Amino acid sequence: MSGSSHSKVIGDVILKCDNISLSFGGVRALTNISIDVREHEVLAIIGPNGAGKSSMLNVINGVYHPQQGTVTYRGETRRAMKPHETAQHGIARTFQNIALFKGMSVLDNIMTGRYTKMKRNFLWQALYVGPNLKEEIEHREVCERVIDFLQIENIRKTPVGRLPYGLQKRVELGRALAAEPQLLLLDEPMAGMNVEEKEDMCRFILDVNDEFGTTIVLIEHDMGVVMAISDRVAVLDYGKKIADGPPEEVRANKDVIDAYLGVAH
Amino acid sequence: MARGLPDLSVHDTFPKLLLHHAAARGQQPAWREKDFGIWQTWTWNQVADEVRAFALGLKALGFQRGDRLAIVGDNRPHLYWAMLAAQSLGGVPVPMYQDAVANEMRFVLSHAEVRFAVVEDQEQTDKLIEIKNDCLTLEHVIYSDPRGLRNYTQPFLTSYAKVQELGRDEAAGFFEDSIAQGKQDDLSVILYTSGTTGQSKGVMLTFWNVMMSAKGAVEFDHLTANEEVMAYLPMAWVGDHIYSFGESLVAGFCVACPESSNTVMHDLRELGPTFFFAPPRIFENLLTQVMIRMEDASSIKRGMFHYFMDVAKRCGAAILDGRPVGFGDRLLYALGRVFVYGPLLNVLGFSRIRLAHTAGEAIGPDIFRFYRSLGVNIKQIYGSTEASVFITIQPNGQVKDDTVGVPVPGVELKMTDNGEVLFRSPGAFLAYFKNDEGTRSTKTDEGWVHTGDAGFLDDDGHLKIIDRAKDVGKLNTGGMFAPKYIENKLKFFPFIKEAVAYGDQQDYVACFINIDIEAVGNWAERRGLAYSGYTDLACKSEVYGLLTDCVNKVNQDLADDPHLFESQIKRFLILHKELDADDGELTRTRKVRRGFIAEKYAELISALYSDKTHCAIEAQVTFEDGRKGTIKADLRIQESERYQPMKKAG
Structure with missing residues (x-):
């Protein structure tokens, strides 16, 4: 795909989840899980359906509050994150099922990604004058850079509901990028895409990681994709972490093979 | 100055x-x-x-x-x-x-x-x-x-x-x-x-x-x-x-x-x-999009569009050229400008346009008239790389559908015995790079350059181009066969994206057709006709029916032409894949590479000139990333109606 030699430097741990346990009534979604995320890396979380992957993202993101364990982000340890706090601290995410405003244009959807960075309340924003004008132009510029980056100039003004699924996923990534995140959480960014769309998405994810140095945590089922783009893979099964390491190592791990292919008891 | x-x-x-x-x-x-x-x-x-x-x-x-x-x-x-x-x-x-x-x-x-x-x-x-x-x-x-x-x-x-x-x-x-x-x-x-x-x-x-060529045109x-x-x-x-x-x-x-x-x-x-240059394809695409969108518009809008387009057809071009037009028509045209033409031109990006040029291929007369009737001063030009573009331009007020205008000042024209057009101008190229043989066969010592196009000057001194000189052939029945002329007539229909006609040294004319997936797809959708992709749609009998009508209309038209009535299309088929530059079938400027296509689809051509009604084909396609794949299809061959000539030559 490119003639580049990869030369990125993976930094220190920026996010540390310690002994996280989460249950819904009698269902134990996560049991005593610890995961580290290092700066600038692409970490893939994989596992069979119901393994607790999305729950893990939701804990990081502050949507779910675990009963046990702590989350340490950039040196600050919390019992649980809060969604608006995580957004303000530079963590953005996309969702497994597209969560865009279908009736709004691509540009407006991406602009919502700037919401946490807007200084004035919505009454002020309704006025397109003076300092509001300046602020709006600044935000628009960031969004335009994202649009340029994702090569969606031609659909800038198109309502999202009219776009094919693959492009909607790209717009959702755009909205997350508009927040200029340091940590990007992607929940199955390639689910339901065709081969070409997947290749495009892989390219964008790698480019985000490469150009902006954004740390990426992604959940994905396509093993080809996971092995190709991630620096490290963590494997969950029935709420437990069964492996964590570089892709080659994880691929050869017996527990992982058993979990994925099933094993005769 | x-x-x-x-x-x-x-x-x-x-x-x-x-x-x-x-x-x-x-x-x-x-x-x-x-x-x-x-x-x-x-x-x-x-x-x-x-x-x-x-x-x-x-x-x-x-x-x-x-x-x-x-x-x-x-x-x-x-x-x-x-x-x-x-x-x-x-x-x-x-x-x-x-x-x-x-x-x-x-x-x-x-x-x-x-x-x-x-x-x-x-x-x-x-x-x-x-x-x-x-x-x-x-x-x-x-x-x-x-x-x-x-x-x-x-x-x-x-x-x-x-x-x-x-x-x-x-x-x-x-x-x-x-x-x-x-x-x-x-x-x-x-x-x-x-x-x-x-x-x-x-x-x-x-x-x-x-500079001289640009200055001449400016x-x-x-x-x-x-x-x-x-x-x-x-x-x-x-x-x-x-x-x-x-x-x-x-x-x-x-x-x-x-x-x-x-x-x-x-x-x-x-x-x-204010000035726009585009090959006919772009003008065609724009028109196709307008037509598709109008089909989907509400009945009031559609009615208004068709009514005022009829008015424009009647008097728009005459108003543009400054010819006399009755008061009633002028009034209707002015109303049409407010309600239809103005907004339409705005959608097309032509609100400020003073002048448009088109070249590269012949433009369908109806497309050409459509834009002129809206008040867009679109003109055909004729030129080539070897001429630094300009050989002829249509002068304002003397724009005809079927000619490419008069020589630009400084350009001289002459025709050889076999009808090929030669020109001499300040824009004429120096030579081909590292290709003396090519230069010698194209440019004479006196500076005359062969265009390779067959054409003639009409009574008003306007140049009329029929086809590439080497492509003009003869049917076995003796009639003249100018493939591009027929293809252009077919391509005027929004449903037809590309056509390749054969007939030189054959008993009759037969052709391949490429459907326009957007136009035919839309047509199919409105009829609730399900299809899985290009190949599937192209094979549908309903689509064959639709295109038979188009071919019949072309034949009716050709029957009126004293030189070309024998070129009516007898049999045709719809190709199962789009002709593509990546497969070598079109040039990068999207011109049909006739010889290559004839070789690649030799089986299909021989089927067209037999009494078969079907022909199985397997074709290789090249994907954008360079990988290759094959498409298989069983193509139907359709007979079309042929009409009695209205008037005989001579």
Whole structure:
């Protein structure tokens, strides 16, 4: 795909989840899980359906509050994150099922990604004058850079509901990028895409990681994709972490093979 | 100095013209590009600075007089400036088709002995890296958009900004001295033909060629420094080189580049150019889109559209040409302008348009009349790369559907015995690069250039082109067979994207048809006809029914023509795949490569000339990433109606 030699430097741990346990009534979604995320890396979380992957993202993101364990982000340890706090601290995410405003244009959807960075309340924003004008132009510029980056100039003004699924996923990534995140959480960014769309998405994810140095945590089922783009893979099964390491190592791990292919008891 | 045109005997190269405009209208806009959703503008002064910095940077990298600089990418101001920079240093730009695959680029880069290449982005950089080892003369690749190239470590790669930085450190004076050394007879550009007729050839044009041709057209149509033009056609094509580069520098008007190739129509609407040049295909596409959208519009809008389009058809062209029109029609036309034509032109981006040119292929008469009836002064021109475009232009007020107009001042025409058109003009090319044999067979010692087109002058002195001279054939029945003429008639229907007619030395005419997936797809949707893709849709019997009607109408038309009534189509089939440049079936300018198609689909042709009603076919297709696959289909062959001729020749 490119003639580049990869030369990125993976930094220190920026996010540390310690002994996280989460249950819904009698269902134990996560049991005593610890995961580290290092700066600038692409970490893939994989596992069979119901393994607790999305729950893990939701804990990081502050949507779910675990009963046990702590989350340490950039040196600050919390019992649980809060969604608006995580957004303000530079963590953005996309969702497994597209969560865009279908009736709004691509540009407006991406602009919502700037919401946490807007200084004035919505009454002020309704006025397109003076300092509001300046602020709006600044935000628009960031969004335009994202649009340029994702090569969606031609659909800038198109309502999202009219776009094919693959492009909607790209717009959702755009909205997350508009927040200029340091940590990007992607929940199955390639689910339901065709081969070409997947290749495009892989390219964008790698480019985000490469150009902006954004740390990426992604959940994905396509093993080809996971092995190709991630620096490290963590494997969950029935709420437990069964492996964590570089892709080659994880691929050869017996527990992982058993979990994925099933094993005769 | 009429209408403020610079004196071209003093400013006799493009870099000199650039400096002239920077001095004469330094603060006026020279280039625009839509970037980050906004039109960014550079004045003539700024452009001169950018060109100076880049030229001096090239010099610092070792660029010498006479060196060739390849340009690869979509239309971007920076790439046009690179051309000017090369010319400033006495070098020769070689613009290349940006959608060519690496292999096709190898030929041009090696043949032109290119030392420097300026490319747009990662995509083009990757292609050049792939073939770098085969192009022995290539030393430097300069990229304009650094995105994705951060980790490329090849020593021959440099960014455009970096080159300019090198140039800004260079001593002043060299740039101006170097420009002053340029002369009008110096080589200004080498344009490689698209290869409609075999291996592409490098056409060498001097400054004098390009400037005289551009000046002729600017004066013919009274263009001024206030025009607004969009550059969106391939930079390697002579049309773009003259319209966006040559004419802009001669007349001093502003040229705008679209945001990307996908947004051209959108950007066109925002920009509202005053002068627009497009091949017929673009005008056709626009019309097809309008028609599709009108089919989906509410009944009131649709009714209004059809009513006022009838009015326009009746009197629009006459009003445009200043011919007498009754008061009632004038009133209706004025109403139509408010309710239909004005908004429609606005949607198309033609609100401010004063003049439109079309060339490259014949335009369907109905498409042509459609735009003229709306008040768009669209005119056909006839030209070639070897002529620096202009041979003939239709004069205002004397625009006919089926001719390409009168010779531009300075151009002489003559016909050979077999009907081939020859021309002699100041724009006539110097020679083909490293191809003396080709030059000798095209250009005579007296300066007459063979066009390869068959045509004749009509009673008013307008040139009428029928077809390529070598394509005009004879049916076994003795009738004349001009394939392009028939294909153009078919392609007028919005449902037909491409057609290839056969009949030379055969008993009757038969043809292949490519459906237009957008138009036919929409038609099918409205009828609740389910289909899985192009191949499936093309095989549907309902679609065959639809196209039989189209072919029958063409036959009815041909029956009226005293020369061509025998060319009525007897049998046709719908191809299972779109003809594509990647498969070698079309040229990069989307012209049909008849010979290649005949060879590739020989089975189908023999089936057309037998009494078979079906023919199985397996065809290879090349995907965009270069992989190959096969498509299998069983194609139906359809008979169409043939009509009695209305009047016999002679």
